[in-house]
Amino acid sequence: MRVFWDPVQLSHTPRFFLVRGQLRPHLEVPARAEALLAACRELRMEIAAPSPADTDALLAVHTSDYLDFLRHAAAAWSALADAAEEALPNTHPVPEMLASGGRMPEGLPGRVGWYTTDLACPIGAGTWEAAEAAAACAIATADVAAGGGNAYALARPPGHHAYAARAGGHCYLNNAAMAAARLRAKGASRVAVLDIDSHHGNGTQGVFWRRADVLFVSVHGDPNRYYPWYTGHADERGAGAGEGFNMNLPLPFGTGDDGWLAAIRAGIKAIRQFGAEALVVSLGFDASRDEPLNALAVSAEGFARAGAEIGELRLPTAIIQEGGYNLAVIGSLLTRFMSSFCDTSTAAV
Amino acid sequence: MRVFWDPVQLSHTPRFFLVRGQLRPHLEVPARAEALLAACRELRMEIAAPSPADTDALLAVHTSDYLDFLRHAAAAWSALADAAEEALPNTHPVPEMLASGGRMPEGLPGRVGWYTTDLACPIGAGTWEAAEAAAACAIATADVAAGGGNAYALARPPGHHAYAARAGGHCYLNNAAMAAARLRAKGASRVAVLDIDSHHGNGTQGVFWRRADVLFVSVHGDPNRYYPWYTGHADERGAGAGEGFNMNLPLPFGTGDDGWLAAIRAGIKAIRQFGAEALVVSLGFDASRDEPLNALAVSAEGFARAGAEIGELRLPTAIIQEGGYNLAVIGSLLTRFMSSFCDTSTAAV
Numbered sequence: 196m197r198v199f200w201d202p203v204q205l206s207h208t209p210r211f212f213l214v215r216g217q218l219r220p221h222l223e224v225p226a227r228a229e230a231l232l233a234a235c236r237e238l239r240m241e242i243a244a245p246s247p248a249d250t251d252a253l254l255a256v257h258t259s260d261y262l263d264f265l266r267h268a269a270a271a272w273s274a275l276a277d278a279a280e281e282a283l284p285n286t287h288p289v290p291e292m293l294a295s296g297g298r299m300p301e302g303l304p305g306r307v308g309w310y311t312t313d314l315a316c317p318i319g320a321g322t323w324e325a326a327e328a329a330a331a332c333a334i335a336t337a338d339v340a341a342g343g344g345n346a347y348a349l350a351r352p353p354g355h356h357a358y359a360a361r362a363g364g365h366c367y368l369n370n371a372a373m374a375a376a377r378l379r380a381k382g383a384s385r386v387a388v389l390d391i392d393s394h395h396g397n398g399t400q401g402v403f404w405r406r407a408d409v410l411f412v413s414v415h416g417d418p419n420r421y422y423p424w425y426t427g428h429a430d431e432r433g434a435g436a437g438e439g440f441n442m443n444l445p446l447p448f449g450t451g452d453d454g455w456l457a458a459i460r461a462g463i464k465a466i467r468q469f470g471a472e473a474l475v476v477s478l479g480f481d482a483s484r485d486e487p488l489n490a491l492a493v494s495a496e497g498f499a500r501a502g503a504e505i506g507e508l509r510l511p512t513a514i515i516q517e518g519g520y521n522l523a524v525i526g527s528l529l530t531r532f533m534s535s536f537c538d539t540s541t542a543a544v
Numbered sequence: 545m546r547v548f549w550d551p552v553q554l555s556h557t558p559r560f561f562l563v564r565g566q567l568r569p570h571l572e573v574p575a576r577a578e579a580l581l582a583a584c585r586e587l588r589m590e591i592a593a594p595s596p597a598d599t600d601a602l603l604a605v606h607t608s609d610y611l612d613f614l615r616h617a618a619a620a621w622s623a624l625a626d627a628a629e630e631a632l633p634n635t636h637p638v639p640e641m642l643a644s645g646g647r648m649p650e651g652l653p654g655r656v657g658w659y660t661t662d663l664a665c666p667i668g669a670g671t672w673e674a675a676e677a678a679a680a681c682a683i684a685t686a687d688v689a690a691g692g693g694n695a696y697a698l699a700r701p702p703g704h705h706a707y708a709a710r711a712g713g714h715c716y717l718n719n720a721a722m723a724a725a726r727l728r729a730k731g732a733s734r735v736a737v738l739d740i741d742s743h744h745g746n747g748t749q750g751v752f753w754r755r756a757d758v759l760f761v762s763v764h765g766d767p768n769r770y771y772p773w774y775t776g777h778a779d780e781r782g783a784g785a786g787e788g789f790n791m792n793l794p795l796p797f798g799t800g801d802d803g804w805l806a807a808i809r810a811g812i813k814a815i816r817q818f819g820a821e822a823l824v825v826s827l828g829f830d831a832s833r834d835e836p837l838n839a840l841a842v843s844a845e846g847f848a849r850a851g852a853e854i855g856e857l858r859l860p861t862a863i864i865q866e867g868g869y870n871l872a873v874i875g876s877l878l879t880r881f882m883s884s885f886c887d888t889s890t891a892a893v
Contacts, residue, residue, distance in 0.1 A: 215653060216621075216628025216666070218567060272565075279565025286662035287636045288774040291707040292746060295753040296780030296790075304564060305773030313635035314663075317565070358640040397641060404644040424654030425637040431645030441645075 196537055197339060198240045199332035200349040204228055206321030207352055209365075210281055213314035221317070222487065222520040223365040228351045231516065234526035235349065238533055245335035248327050252334045255376035256369055256402055261360035264310050265326065265367060268318045271303050281319035284308035312356070312363030312423075326352055326367040333370035333515050334377050340473050340511040341381035345540060347533065348374070353517040355396035355477045356423060364394065364422055365518070371477045372402040374513045375409050378473045387412065387471035387510075389462055391501060392479025392517040393490050395427030395443065399477065405437040410469045412442045412462035414455065416482075416490030420448055440469075448490055452497035455482060459501055463508060474510040480519025480528045487520055495524075495531050502532035506539030545886055546688060547589045548681035549698040553577055555670030556701055558714075559630060562663035570666070571836065571869040572714040577700045580865065583875035584698065587882055594684035597676050601683045604725035605718055605751055610709035613659050614675065614716060617667045620652050630668035633657035661705070661712030661772075675701055675716040682719035682864050683726050689822050689860040690730035694889060696882065697723070702866040704745035704826045705772060713743065713771055714867070720826045721751040723862045724758050727822045736761065736820035736859075738811055740850060741828025741866040742839050744776025744792065748826065754786040759818045761791045761811035763804065765831075765839030769797055789818075797839055801846035804831060808850055812857060823859040829868025829877045836869055844873075844880050851881035855888030 205228060209221040235242060253262060272282040287308045288297050299309050307318070332348035339346035348370060355371055356364030371388055378386045388403070390396035390413040403409040411433075418427035433441035442465050444458040466474065484492035505512070514536070519525040554577060558570040584591060602611060621631040636657045637646050648658050656667070681697035688695035697719060704720055705713030720737055727735045737752070739745035739762040752758040760782075767776035782790035791814050793807040815823065833841035854861070863885070868874040 213562075213632065213634040213663075215624060215626055215634075216630060216632040275564060277564055281565060283562065283565040285562040285564075285664065286712070286771065286773060287638060289636065289661045289707075289710060289712075290639055290642060291710060291750045292661075292772070292774045293639060295746075295750045295775065295783075296777065297774035298777070300773045301768035302770070302773065305768075308662075308773065312638045312641075313657075314562075315634065358638075361638060361640060363635070363638075397644075401640045401644045419650040419654075421651070422635065423641070424635060424649045424651065424657065425641045425646035426644065428645065428647070434644075 196240055196345050196347055196533065198235045198242050198347045198349050199245045199335045200232060200242055201244055201328035201332060203328040204325045204351045207325030208321060209317045209319065211317065223352060226522055227520065227525060228349060230522050230526040231349050231529050234529040238530055245331040248331035249334055252373055252377050253330060255380065256359060256372045258360045261310055264306060266323050268307065269320050269322055272318065275303060281317035282307045283314055283317050284311045310361055312361055315364050316362040316367060322367065329354065329370055330368045330373055333374045336513040336515065337374035337377035340513040341378055341383065343511050345512045347514040348516060350516045355390055355392060355399050355517050357398040358401045363398065366398060369398045369402060371475050371515045372399050374475045374515055379408060383473040384408065385469060385471050386473050386475065387466040387469055388475040388477060389466060389505065390477035391459060391482065392477055393482040393488065394422050394518065396477055397423040397426040400426060400431065400441055403437065404433055404441060405435040407436045407440050410440050410466060410471060412465055414444045414446065414458040414462060417445050417447055421490050446491060449492055451492040452494055455491060455493050455497060456500055459504060463504060466508060471510060474508060474512040476505060476512060476514045477517045478514050478532065479517035480525045483521065483524055483528060485521050485524045495528060498528045499531040499535040502535035503539045506536040509540055512540065545589055545694050545696055545882065547584045547591050547696045547698050548594045548684045549581060549591055550593055550677040550681060552677040553674045553700045556674030557670060558666045558668065560666065572701060575871055576869065576874060577698060579871050579875040580698050580878050583878040587879055594680035597680035598683055601722055601726050602679060604729065605708060605721045607709045610659055613655060615672050617656065618669050618671055621667065624652060630666035631656045632663055632666050633660045659710055661710055664713050665711040665716060671716065678703065678719055679717045679722055682723045685862040685864065686723035686726035689862040690727055690732065692860050694861045696863040697865060699865045704739055704741060704748050704866050706747040707750045712747065715747060718747045718751060720824050720864045721748050723824045723864055728757060732822040733757065734818060734820050735822050735824065736815040736818055737824040737826060738815065738854065739826035740808060740831065741826055742831040742837065743771050743867065745826055746772040746775040749775060749790055752786065753782055753790060754784040756785045756789050759789050759815060759820065761814055763793045763795065763807040763811060766794050766796055770839050795840060798841055800841040801843050804840060804842050804846060805849055808853060812853060815857060820859060823857060823861045825854060825861060825863045826866045827863050827881065828866035829874045832870065832873055832877060834870050834873045844877055847877045848880040848884040851884035852888045855885040858889055861889065
């Protein structure tokens with residue numbers, strides 16, 4: 196299988212994020228990509244550079260004002276007096292503000308809050324370049340799937356917490372959502388997104404909430420105890436035309452292979468019933484029992500079985516890297532997942 | 545004039561807030577109250593302890609679930625593993641989440657974000673007790689005004705950035721809004737709130753946005769460059785029944801006495817036209833040219849003139865302390881404001 200990768204993605208080097216009242220070293224570090232890349236080499240995957248990100252593909256999910264903000268934020272921030280090296284929000288436009296006259300301000304600190312959800316997505320030198328390159332990898336992967344094949348986007352920063360005009364949870368551009376939109380644009384009439392990162396894919400849910408042409412399925416740790424906190428419950432099923440096309444499978448903390456794979460199987464069943472013509476997988480490894488976040492307890496064998504069962508869908512598939520932060524295991528988890536996926540998927544190139 | 549003060553307010557000792565990506569020492573410190581109290585003593589004001597905060601008066605502005613949260617948050621936070629001493633949010637329920645199934649989570653870190661706007665209002669041991677005592681001072685002050693007199697609430701933490709169910713900008717309970725609601729409950733048919741803190745009183749605006757019985761007037765620094773960033777523009781005039789009963793007078797950075805007093809005069813004119821029967825003043829000193837925040841450039845004489853002109857309204861008045869962070873000047877600014885106010889207000893007790 197082909198993997199799309201651009202070393203520009205290493206230029207995003209977030210330093211800190213706020214956890215329980217303290218600034219701590221960021222987990223979404225360049226070394227993650229290097230560990231995953233080493234696994235791809237071991238698997239003898241074909242490593243390809245993507246074409247530059249297609250503007251229409253970015254705009255299919257994101258707003259042009261948000262893209263402009265992200266492109267220029269780091270340089271503008273570095274010109275602020277008394278500012279840290281990377282932009283972090285310190286206030287957000289809460290619903291009460293928007294219900295009583297609130298609007299986007301001219302000043303950069305206010306704009307950083309306008310375009311972010313939380314304290315986990317600092318914007319520094321290289322953030323835009325890396326996010327754009329990750330998007331390019333995801334779009335290239337979707338183009339392979341649009342041609343009937345499978346491919347993997349070694350995408351970093353990840354994307355599934357990003358909304359149309361908002362970064363959040365280590366994510367800036369929603370790579371999986373752009374891949375799904377690209378598959379639609381290239382002719383697949385029904386596209387499914389299966390998100391097995393341990394965090395709810397709230398951004399992807401938000402992007403497709405009112406759409407019936409993209410089925411979103413997410414398997415994740417209980418949001419009552421875990422980021423993104425406010426979304427990810429089973430009764431969130433979409434709205435309007437999209438009602439019934441959003442499926443959340445939250446799992447209790449500590450869930451191991453059996454519970455996790457049963458949820459993935461339920462998602463796969465829904466994807467079959469939906470009649471998906473193409474699949475996007477948001478592939479995170481943070482459900483591993485070896486993860487520092489420690490919400491779920493999936494083994495390496497569990498990831499191998501997930502790869503096999505998803506492969507058995509035999510759909511053209513764009514696999515998009517999301518989270519996974521234990522540098523000692525994510526490479527071997529990718530190896531296990533990909534080997535099994537390729538073994539069962541007849542669509543494999 | 546009587547000043548209401550409860551030393552319990554000193555028990556709120558916030559350590560840090562996030563400014564431009566860095567955790568910095570908090571500005572809203574107990575020593576502020578001590579500096580203002582010394583000025584009250586110098587003015588020979590009668591210092592009185594308030595009655596405990598009336599539950600109905602709290603509930604006239606705030607929701608019971610929010611009050612429960614604030615009351616118990618610090619103790620619950622201290623039981624979290626790996627947490628800082630005081631609760632700070634790291635994510636918020638942004639509009640996209642609420643539009644795609646979002647709800648309040650069970651877990652405390654998510655609840656802290658649910659009930660806050662920003663990183664400027666840490667919740668620690670003593671925060672609830674101090675906020676409740678500040679509210680009691682504001683309510684007691686309103687009760688004096690309801691009897692035709694004037695009084696001053698030495699309220700800390702301040703209140704004007706707090707919404708019905710959300711803390712923000714050093715504020716937890718909206719003291720001025722509770723005072724205005726108390727005046728309404730005690731029979732004043734029309735109440736005006738004049739907010740001369742250098743920051744827009746976004747919480748108070750939000751509380752009364754759809755109400756015609758409370759006129760809100762705020763004179764403040766341009767929100768395009770300044771907290772609360774998203775609100776405070778002149779064209780925010782209220783909605784529904786409240787349309788036309790919200791008046792914002794934003795001023796360019798660097799505005800001095802003339803511009804500031806002209807805006808206050810415009811507000812006073814609107815209060816007269818409204819036919820207010822009682823007045824609440826949100827009194828901040830951060831418009832001072834000596835303030836660390838440095839948005840406006842008002843002199844001590846400017847504050848004296850503001851006191852005189854507001855006193856000339858000759859309305860029963862509840863003066864509620866809001867911001868002001870230069871410990872070297874806030875006491876003398878209070879002295880100048882209060883002396884002039886008392887000289888001109890015939891309603892003075």
